[in-house]
Amino acid sequence: MSQTTVLLKDAIVLDYLPVEMNADASPRVERCDLLLQEGRIAERGVGLTAPAGAGVRDLGGRVVMPGHVNGHHHLYSALAPGMPPPVNTPRSFQDVLTEIWWKLDRALDAESIYYSAVAGAWDSLRCGTTLVFDHHSSLTAVGDSLDHVERGLRDAGVRGALCYETTDRGGPGSRDMCLEENRRYLAKIRDNTSAGVPWFRGLVGAHAGFTLENQTLEHLSEICDEFGVGLHTHLCEGNTDRELCRERGWPDPVSRFDGFGLIRKGSLFAHGTDLTPLELRLIGERGSWLVHNGRSNMNNGVGRAPVDRFPDNACFGTDGLDGNMWGEMRTTFFRGNETGRGSLGFAGSLQFWIGGYRLAREIFGEPFGSLDVGAPADLVICNDAHKSPLSEDNWLSLMLFGFHPWDVREVWVDGAQRYVYGDAAPYDGVACRAAARRIWDRMAKI
Ligand SMILES: [Zn+2]
Incomplete structure (x- = not known):
C-alpha cells in the first residue's frame, strides 16, 4: 500500500x-x-x-x-505453536535447543521461512508492533533466507532489522554460508539508496558464543568492520554459555566477545541472565545494547536477568514468543514485584520501553x-x-x-x-498451515 x-x-x-x-x-x-x-x-x-x-x-x-519496537525476535518460530512435543523431553536449556529449535531451523525451507515471517509479522502488527529486530536461522536453507524474511515483513507492513544467526554447529561449510548470507544482505541494504524512512536494516548475526569457534568470531568482527554495523547475538542465556566456554578453555563469554571487538556500539545482546556486575558495566561502557526477554527466560527456565543493573542501553524483546510488547513489559514488571528483589519498577519500565525507540534510532538513523x-x-x-x-x-x-x-x-x-481491526490476513491461511504441517513432519525425522 x-x-x-x-x-x-x-x-x-x-x-x-x-x-x-x-x-x-x-x-x-x-x-x-x-x-x-x-x-x-x-x-x-x-x-x-x-x-x-x-x-x-x-x-x-x-x-x-x-x-512499538521489538528488540529481539525470531520470526522463524512463528509456526511452532502446536507442533508435536519433542520425542525426548528436554531437561536443560541445551536440550531445549537440540530437541526443539535446532530441529525446527533444519526443517525450514524457502516457503516456510516466508510464511513464518509474514504470519509472525502480522501477529506483531496486530499488537501495534511496527519494527522488529529479527534473529533468523534456517540451517538447511541459508542462502537468500533473509530475503524471504524481508518479503514476509514487507507483505505484512512491518519494518525490520535483519540478520542470520551464524553458527559452527553445521561445520565449516555451513558456517561459511551463514557468514555469506549476512554479508550478502548487508551489501544489498548498503546499495539500496531509495528515499524516505528505510524499511530494512541489517546487523551481523550470530547464534551464541558457545556455538562459535574463535575463527568465526574473527570473521564476524571483520564483517561488522566492513559494513560499520554491530553484532546481534544471544549472550549468557542461562549458565550454558559460561559453562561451555570454560569446558572449551575459552575466556568467559563477555571477555571472549570483547577480545574480538564484538562488544561495540551498535551490537545487540539478547538475554544476559548470567552476567556479573563488571560484565554489565563493560557492555554499558562499550555502548552495546542488552535486550531483556522476560517471558522467554521464564519459559526456558534460564534464570532472572539482573534488569535493575542493566546499562542505559536496554530494551525489551519477545525472543520468538509473539509480538506483544505491552505483554512483555508488564510480565517483567510483575515478576520483579513478585519477589521485591531486582525489580524493574516504573523507572526501569520507562527506560526499557523508550530504549526500544533509542535502539531503532541508532540502527535506522530516523527519529x-x-x-x-x-x-x-x-x-x-x-x-x-x-x-x-x-x-x-x-x-x-x-x-x-x-x-x-x-x-x-x-x-x-x-x-x-x-x-x-477485523482485516483479513495478508497471506493464505490454508497454505500457511500446510507449510507448518510440513515442517513439523520433517522435524520428526531429524
Ligand atoms: Zn533469541
Whole structure:
C-alpha cells in the first residue's frame, strides 16, 4: 500500500522522545491533529487544515502512539505453536535447543521461512508492533533466507532489522554460508539508496558464543568492520554459555566477545541472565545494547536477568514468543514485584520501553518514538474502549495495566494504513498451515 496524505484530526497523541535524534526522553500527551505526508509527520497542531486532495479522518479523541519496537525476535518460530512435543523431553536449556529449535531451523525451507515471517509479522502488527529486530536461522536453507524474511515483513507492513544467526554447529561449510548470507544482505541494504524512512536494516548475526569457534568470531568482527554495523547475538542465556566456554578453555563469554571487538556500539545482546556486575558495566561502557526477554527466560527456565543493573542501553524483546510488547513489559514488571528483589519498577519500565525507540534510532538513523514534525509516520490508533483518561502523569501506568492488543484499532507504517481491526490476513491461511504441517513432519525425522 502506498503512502497517502491524510489529516488525522482530534487525536490524543502520546509520544516519548523529541524529534531531535540525541535528545533525552520527554514523554508528552497532547490533543492535536497530525498531517501525514510522504511517510512522515508533516504537520502537528490544533485546527490544522487539510491540503488539497488529502484524506481527512476525525479520530474523536482516540489515543495515537508510536508503533512499538521489538528488540529481539525470531520470526522463524512463528509456526511452532502446536507442533508435536519433542520425542525426548528436554531437561536443560541445551536440550531445549537440540530437541526443539535446532530441529525446527533444519526443517525450514524457502516457503516456510516466508510464511513464518509474514504470519509472525502480522501477529506483531496486530499488537501495534511496527519494527522488529529479527534473529533468523534456517540451517538447511541459508542462502537468500533473509530475503524471504524481508518479503514476509514487507507483505505484512512491518519494518525490520535483519540478520542470520551464524553458527559452527553445521561445520565449516555451513558456517561459511551463514557468514555469506549476512554479508550478502548487508551489501544489498548498503546499495539500496531509495528515499524516505528505510524499511530494512541489517546487523551481523550470530547464534551464541558457545556455538562459535574463535575463527568465526574473527570473521564476524571483520564483517561488522566492513559494513560499520554491530553484532546481534544471544549472550549468557542461562549458565550454558559460561559453562561451555570454560569446558572449551575459552575466556568467559563477555571477555571472549570483547577480545574480538564484538562488544561495540551498535551490537545487540539478547538475554544476559548470567552476567556479573563488571560484565554489565563493560557492555554499558562499550555502548552495546542488552535486550531483556522476560517471558522467554521464564519459559526456558534460564534464570532472572539482573534488569535493575542493566546499562542505559536496554530494551525489551519477545525472543520468538509473539509480538506483544505491552505483554512483555508488564510480565517483567510483575515478576520483579513478585519477589521485591531486582525489580524493574516504573523507572526501569520507562527506560526499557523508550530504549526500544533509542535502539531503532541508532540502527535506522530516523527519529522513531516521536510523533512530531519529521518523524516516521509509524503509529497505533487505539479504539475508544480504554477505560480511564490518559495524561503525561499516568501514561506509563496505562501502558503497564491499561492497554492491550485488543485496544488496537488501526496501525499505520510509513504513512499508510497497514491494519484495521477485523482485516483479513495478508497471506493464505490454508497454505500457511500446510507449510507448518510440513515442517513439523520433517522435524520428526531429524
Ligand atoms: Zn533469541
